[in-house]
Structures are given as structure tokens and as C-alpha cells.
Amino acid sequence: MTLIVQKYGGTSIGSIERIKNVARRIAKFQSLGYQLVVVVSAMSGETNRLLALAKEAQNNPNPRELDVMVSTGEQVSIALLSMVLIEMGVKARSYTGAQVRIHTDNAYNKARILNIDEDKLRSDIDAGYIVVVAGFQGVDESGSITTLGRGGSDTTGVALAAALNAKECQIYTDVDGIYTTDPSIVPEARRLRTITFEEMMELASLGSKVLQIRSVEFAGKYKVRLRVLSSFEEEGEGTLITFEEDENMEQAIIAGIAFNRDEAKVTVLGVPDRPGIAYQILGPVADANIDVDMIIQNVGHDGMTDFSFTVHRNEFARTMHILKSQVQPHVGARDVVGGDRIAKVSLVGVGMRSYVGIASKMFRSLAEEGINIQMISTSEIKISVIVDEKYMELAVRILHKSFDLDQVP
């Protein structure tokens, strides 16, 4: 028999009605001959309710006790789903993270899974039970409850799939897969049947919120096939995240286009082109706990250069202040300029490795529409450009069309 792990998020089980839909899907898979382990999150809103209650009790809640508390959210979910399954005549049994034993380190609130005892689950699975496991939680060596941090339920699903050697881990969410880009901007955006692990990592880091980046890393480490599907659709095969490029049947050059307008750019103009200058500029920024994304320094001339980087838009004012008050006088820069009306647009695809001319085609397409590129940054499977915010949607649409992303390759 083939074993599948399915994970349902808080929205998918946000009410008893929705839990019944989930139960019907599980029963259908079972009737098709699959064995199933099902991981669930807390019902939507529940974790936030518990966090708020904890904050009433203690300004800065004790990490161990906070995990005792918030882990009850998933515990309620596993019981409810099991009851609904049993009511439908399906054999089901729930397990908390501690009951499975999902062993973690003792970093409360952000614990990491160390290993999983699969014996108990295995015997229930073999006895025909649907095993319902609480996501997001585990137990440390001393028997204390731990949680994996936000989005940890995806990680639980992947870890169980790895431990039980499941055929795949299906992540049910409120979208039906990974798209070439956001369909609300490009109506022709197309669901990808497959995407490589590396592409998925880039898209996740670029702000695609479908999967938690940690669960994707985990899947990569243990070579678990991940599939993203919608819990609100009857049919649909979602998007499969693969690990072998030759598994990628579509052979797409570009997987998709990511974008975000959460960033701001700053440039320190006319700084002496000498060793240590990057550290002198970025050190005070890092000391202020400001995350830096893109960093660009071009070849200098006449012993001077310009140094640019992007930060989160919320940090723009603070960053400008640090640069003007601390960095500029210290390094003797000519000026500090910046802007927060920018957007980042990124082309992602493993095909870039083997095809030349992707970058030039991207720049030409944007130029033909009169879109000025302010900054460029590239990695092996990604090209990102910064453009004026007002051109963001246009840039995404043009690139989607230029690279024929609406066509099945």
C-alpha cells in the first residue's frame, strides 16, 4: 500500500463544516487504496487568541509555558478531525507531538525536529487507521512540550513523510498550486505542474507565501516529494516540487516571476574605493538590527565608488538617518540618497543555467516599454531588478508574455 502524508492548515479546518470537507477528501483517498497520515494546524485564529491570552498573563511569556499553551490549538484540531472521521465510519486516531514522540531540541517556540518514533504510527497505519497528528509541536528530552514556530505544521508534515518513507507530502492550502506569477496581476498566469526545489526556495525567499521556507529546506534535505494543493477544490493535482531536474517534465526555462514592493533603496554616493568600505557602511546598519537584501557596488573610478543596498520599506527612514548621521561623516561620502517608491521584480528558473541570453532578453523587454532599471542583482537561477514602483505590474505582465509563461512548454 502507498502511504501519503497530508497537511491541512488553519484555514482549511477553520470550522466544523470545513473539517467535514477535509474528512471527505481523506475518506476518498483511503477508498482509492492509500494509507494516510494527516497533519493539522490549529483552527484559524486560535493560535493568535492563545498568544493574546499569554501576553495578558506575562508581558514576555515564559517560552516553556507558552509552548504548553499554544500547543493546545493543534490538540483541539486533531480531536475534532478524528471525531468527524469516526462519525463518517472511518477508523481514526489522534496523536499530539509528544504522543507520537516527535523529538525536538529544547529551543522553545522555535524548536527543531531531531527525530521521530514511527513505531506507534506504523502499527496504527497497518491496522487501517487514519493517523491524525498535531502539527507544529514536539517534545524535548525532558518531556516538555515544544513548538516549531509559525508555519511549523508544514515541517511536521515533511518530517513525518521522511520518517515514514511516504510517497509524497501533500500540503493543502487556500491556493491550488504554485503559479508562474500572481494571477491577480497577470490573468494569464499558469499553474505549474512541477517546480524544482531550488526554484521553490527562491520563490519562497522572494515573498511567495505558499510554503514555509523551512519546510522546503527540510524536504530538500530528506528528498521528500512535496505537493501543494487547494483544500477548497474537489479535483486538481496542484504543483509537485521535485528534486531531480530531469523529473521536471515541463523543461521550462523560467518557472515564474516574483515581485514585491516592500523594499526601499539607499545609495551612498562618492565613497573612497578602499578595502573595508562595505563593512564601514553596513556595520552600523546591522548593529541597528536592520536586514539588508540586495547589495550592489559597481567598479569605481578616480578612487571613488557608489554603494547601494535595499532594506525593508519600514526601515527606510531609520536607515537614511544612520547613514547620514554616522556613516557619511565617518567614511567621507559625498551624499546619501534613496527612495522607497521602488519595487523588485525577479525572474526565477533553473533553465537559466543552460540557456544564455535570458538577462538580455529581460532587459530588452523592459526597455521596449520604457521601464528604467535602477538596480540589478543576479544569482545562478534568478535575476532581480529594481524599478519604479509604478511600473511593477507592467513589468511583471511584460516579462510573463515575453517568456511565454502562459504557454505550457
Added chain:
Amino acid sequence: MTLIVQKYGGTSIGSIERIKNVARRIAKFQSLGYQLVVVVSAMSGETNRLLALAKEAQNNPNPRELDVMVSTGEQVSIALLSMVLIEMGVKARSYTGAQVRIHTDNAYNKARILNIDEDKLRSDIDAGYIVVVAGFQGVDESGSITTLGRGGSDTTGVALAAALNAKECQIYTDVDGIYTTDPSIVPEARRLRTITFEEMMELASLGSKVLQIRSVEFAGKYKVRLRVLSSFEEEGEGTLITFEEDENMEQAIIAGIAFNRDEAKVTVLGVPDRPGIAYQILGPVADANIDVDMIIQNVGHDGMTDFSFTVHRNEFARTMHILKSQVQPHVGARDVVGGDRIAKVSLVGVGMRSYVGIASKMFRSLAEEGINIQMISTSEIKISVIVDEKYMELAVRILHKSFDLDQVP
């Protein structure tokens, strides 16, 4: 160091404000040099909320899964109380029933405690921690979560006090002790400083809702000193439930007066006075799952007798129907009569054993006020009478005064 177990019910911890009051009391006891294990229930309303949610999922919720679900109520409470204590600078650590290991049988929803691993708690206590334990729950041999049924938190408290050999188990509730009778009926009702275990058992079975009868039984079995106190008062020593009569400093003849109007009486008139008649009458009633309380059969004459008993008022109509349709024709009784406008008034006290004339004094007092006694039933430490419902309060007041219950003995 002296160890005390304290148990706080749902009302005592119904809000963060109330939890803070509880925490202050705990800190005060600790500063007086006591070691403390604290047992808490779910916050008031929480268990009912969870039960309602379970019923939405399954008409008749699966017992195992129901326990997984409702046990989260206490789990939230232990985390909140621990956080509040830690915020106050008091070392505290929470334990679920499964974490302590409170071993129970696997009778989900109404499990019985088999034994308790006290090692982990002991080492925390010795390290200066306030140990906060979830009441009402345990774990069976297979690692499944169990609950002890309603009111089980009292039993958890008593069981922990027994396992840890605590000096006493303090049950904090919304009343400040056990009274000679209900102060809302007799303003002169007096709080008892001590009451014997047997008297407490009788009062509990007569409807006094202060303590769960199972926890009192448990305390009796393991000789745990129980004390009932108010969680809403700063001071007060409550009522101590003792096991040695000579510990009972008050030497009261009568401990208190209990009453209830939940009963109805039925009488089968003119039944043949022959062996087996009681079974022939009560058999069909028991088969219908109707609980019978008092049973009275007087000496017969002319080969005939009358047979009376009381049932819960809600079962009156059903009982009358069974008697008239099944019992009367079968045993050849003359008639079946009954009434549900009655009340039971009971005098309870271990002193009855050594003092004669208690019953006659009781009957005389009632007669002097023109209160007719319809039925009488006695045990070693209790005399119960059935009177017309409208005389209930009057009867209680008269007896309270006749036996000088407002005076410290």
C-alpha cells in the same frame, strides 16, 4: 519543609485578574515557608465550550478523542498560572497529567487514578519550584490522554497530596467552608471549623455541591486531610475534613442540615406482603434506568403492605407510568399514588451514634410547628424526613435553632 497541595477551581481562575490573585496567595504561602503543588481546573466556561465544539463534530463524541480535546482546558490554565507566577518572580513549572505521569485506567471521560509518578515533581519541589499540575486528567497505559470526569480536579489534588504525603490538600472554591446549613435559608448558619469525613460524605450525597463525592472518598481511602476554603478571601481557615473523631474539636452532635427538593415520592398501596415483592416493584424501575433514593416498607398486616420510594423529580411521571402499567397489574396492588411537591430534610452528625433522643427531638420540633412528616429514613449518622415542599425552609430553620447549630459547641 511542609508540603501543601492547593486546588483552584474554574471560577477561582476565571480571568487573568483572578489568576493573579491566586498567584499572590501562592507566593504568600511560599514566603511562609511552605512547599506547594498547585492543581488547577479549566477556566470557567472553557470545558463547556470544548464540549459544545465536540458535539458539533460528532453527535456522540468518541470518548478517547473527547479527552484529547477537553484536556486542553486545564493545559491552558497551568501555562497561564505558571506565567503569572514567573512574572511575579516566583519559580514555577507546569505539568499536564501525562507529563507528571498520573496513571489511570482507560475508561475515557471517567477514568480512575491508579498511581502517580512523583519523582519529577519531587525534584522540582526540592529545587524550590511551585509545581502547577493540570487537574482532571491523566494518561493510560498506552499513552492516551484520559480525563477523570467532572469535578475530577478535586480528585487530582487529593491523589497528589496522598502520593507526595502532603500535610493537607486545600480545595479553594467560591464558598469559605462547610456550613451548618445553607446561609441563604438560615442567616444564622455557621461555618464549621471541622467536619468528619463521614459527615462530609453524607452531606455531599445529599446535594451539598462544595466537594465532589469521589474526591472525598479518595481522601478517606488515603487519609488525606482536606480543607475547603474560599479563593476570594484573604484570610480564613475554611473547614477541615478530619478522619479521627477525636480530632473533631467541636464535639458537635449535629454537623449540619442538608435539604433538597429534587425528589418525588411514589407509593404502591396494598401489595401482598410476600418474599420478592420489593424486587417485583423496583425491578422494572431499575430496568428503565431510574435511580431510587429512599426506600420504605413498613410492617404489613393482614398479609398486605404499602411500599414507598423516592426518585428524582424529573423521573416522577415515567415512574408513575411504569408502576401503573407494569407493576400494579403484575403484583396485584390496590393502587399507586405519589406526589412531586415534596422536599427532603436531613440531619447529619456523627454525634448521633452516642446521643440518644436526636430523632425524637427532631420529630417533636417539626410537630410543634405543625409540619407533617410523610416519610422517614435513617442511617447511623443521618435522619432524613420527607415533608411537603412548602414547609422545607421552615423545617430547616426550626431544626437549626432546636439543635443550637448557630452556637459554637
